[in-house]
Amino acid sequence: MPPTSPISRLLLALSLALLATAASARVCVDDDADRRVCLEQPARRIVALSPGATELLYDAGAGERLVGAVSFSDFPPEAKALPRVGSYKRLDLEAILALQPDLVVAWVSGNPAAQVERLENLGLTVYRGEPRRFAGVADTLERLAVLAGTKQAGAAAAARFRDGIAELRQRFADADPVTVFYEVWEEPLMTVNGEHLISEAIRTCGGVNVFADLPGLAPRIGTEAVIAADPEAIVAGGMGENNPAWLTPWKRFRALTAVQRDNLFFVPPSTLQRPTPQMLAGTRLLCDHLERARARR
Known part of the structure; x- marks a missing residue:
């Protein structure tokens, strides 16, 4: 079959379309440790390694994608039913691996750095978060929403938070x-x-x-x-x-x-x-x- 035949051109076009689709599904953000975090497609199985990360993921619209959390992850109420993977100070690495997450959301200063690094060495994708300003809380909502494929929900939550804080600043x-x-x-x-x-x-x-x-x-x-x-x-x-x-x-x-x-x-x-x-x-x-x-x- 000559390479310029209609069928060859059709197959080439289909291949290019598939590559473009795969590339468009890839999502990337920068985390609070100044690392680029990328997924080939939005996360479907997420583990949160702090109560705060659990809340942020729910607020970003990714609650249904959470499959595990650490102890004291109690808000919103449905978070209490998530399987536990240890505490934020002492992670249960075996439990985390057993859940087969495609994204782990870690706490920069709260989680044991060696354990988080171990998770990465085992092939897991880790987002390291630690908002130090109100602006960082809103930014984190948007970043997690990008990684989870819930951008609209994350943007709405971030806007509500920014507007509320701006109102308080003006008032006082x-x-x-x-x-x-x-x-x-x-x-x-x-x-x-x-x-x-x-x-x-x-x-x-x-x-x-x-x-x-x-x-x-x-x-x-x-x-x-x-x-x-x-x-x-x-x-x-x-x-x-x-x-x-x-x-x-x-x-x-x-x-x-x-x-x-x-x-x-x-x-x-x-x-x-x-x-x-x-x-x-x-x-x-x-x-x-x-x-x-x-x-x-």
Whole structure:
């Protein structure tokens, strides 16, 4: 059959069309570790290695593609039914491999780096995420949606988050500053520095993180440091969504401005301590708390 025959030309055209289709199905994004992450087609089996990653994937419209998650992945409620692959601190590599994921979403500073690297060495595609700013939360929603083939849902979720944060920034742009100590953990006593995403929430509400200049995202501190800083408001997460017990010990320090003015505020930890769209609700609550602090001057 001559190479210029109609049948040859038809076969060549079909081959080129198939190659073009395959190329168009390929999806790529850059992750938070400055790595290019590519899939030959949108992911259909995804494992999330942090509770925050689980939430982000659901918000990006990829919940139906999740086949595994780590412990404490409890939002939205349907995430509780996902098979567990260990905790974010200690991954169960065998369980992850058994699920045959075509995409693994890891947490840069939270997951054991050696275990994540091991997953890559075993041939899995890994997206490393760690939003450090509100803009990064929205960007992550869009990137995960690209990898999962749910771009429309991801774009909509990102837009809602950006719009909500922009509204809060505008509302509190000229608010009087309130000095804030945010307690991220009780024993050992830990807070967040100015680079942490929670600090952006504090700034959005017109607050000033009294420990913004400390090194490390979540530095350990002593009670004496809090007393010396004398914040106008103390905000805590806690061990549960409705458990403000971490605030009680501060009441014995009656010289603290926050105690004198009853500015001891609780914010459910899932709404501020996970880099997800839930931070919009957490930041709104935080802003309401700081408004109360202003009114009590």
